[in-house]
Amino acid sequence: MKKWSFLLVMFSMILVLAACGGAKEESKTKSAGTETAKAEKMTIEHKYGEAVIDKNPEKVVVFDFGILDTLDELGVEVTGVPQTTIPAYLEKYAGEKYTNVGSLKEPDFEAIHAMQPDVIFISTRQAELYEQFAEIAPTVYVELDYTKYMESFEKNMNLVGEIFDKKDEVASAVEEIKASVEDLNKKASGLDKKGLIVLANEGKVSAYGPSSRFGVIHDVFGFGAADEKIEVSTHGQSITFEYIMETNPDVLFVIDRNSAVGGEAGAEKVIENELVKKTTAFKEDKVIYLDPDAWYLSGGGLQSVKMMAEEIEAAL
Structure with missing residues (x-):
């Protein structure tokens, strides 16, 4: 009887020690998990x-x-x-x-x-x-650095990929966009066509050239500029319709700011006047109204850069 009592006591002690060991291991695991979380x-x-x-x-x-x-x-x-x-x-x-x-x-x-x-x-x-x-x-x-558009775009995308553990997805998407942009650049730069980018806003018009807010059309997508000396500023260079007629672009790219900020789309009525109708762009049906959501409100994202490139390719 004493022998059985002794064995029972020993068995109980073994269970207690095992439980303590398991608790310690669990504690170590939780501690390691906490340290990992802090390291993130x-x-x-x-x-x-x-x-x-x-x-x-x-x-x-x-x-x-x-x-x-x-x-x-x-x-x-x-x-x-x-x-x-x-x-x-x-x-x-x-x-x-x-x-x-x-x-x-x-x-x-x-x-x-x-x-x-x-x-x-x-x-x-x-x-x-x-x-x-x-x-x-x-x-x-x-x-976005407009003078280094694709470099800053890629930098921003890589940052997002790192923050949200989406590096591979970002790398794949960026490479796809870069390939399409390179193809677009070859097509556009091979054309003997010059473009002018204008922003229409409540009856007023401003122009954007290379290295500007919308200069990606020239600098990255490869479309020639009808005027290389447009003042670089956030709000563009204020111009007249006489200027558009005299510059005479082969393609006129138009962004309707009023439409972008929730107002009534009215760029077409403003732009297509008697002076602009004398340009090559109007005569050859190359007045291109760009999507103001992608160009004015957003831009610089995986979806918007792709949309922007597709619009310019369609203009070709």
């Missing part, structure tokens, strides 16, 4: 400072539509977007599933603060408000 933080340096964020952030606020269309393409969920003016091709983000964080130029900081986002993406339109964003959450500023 990343520091992003940008023009206005730096942002320390966790990889794969869950609550994401996006104020740049190029970044938004990229996240959409990659299947990454976002939480808040400026719903006042959303490109038609991203209209699903106007739904109740997403928090409205104001407009591109007038963010709703109260709504953003209430969300407690993990990261906020902004770009040029919100640059002067960076400090206010950064007080709420880590804020990443993304920018």
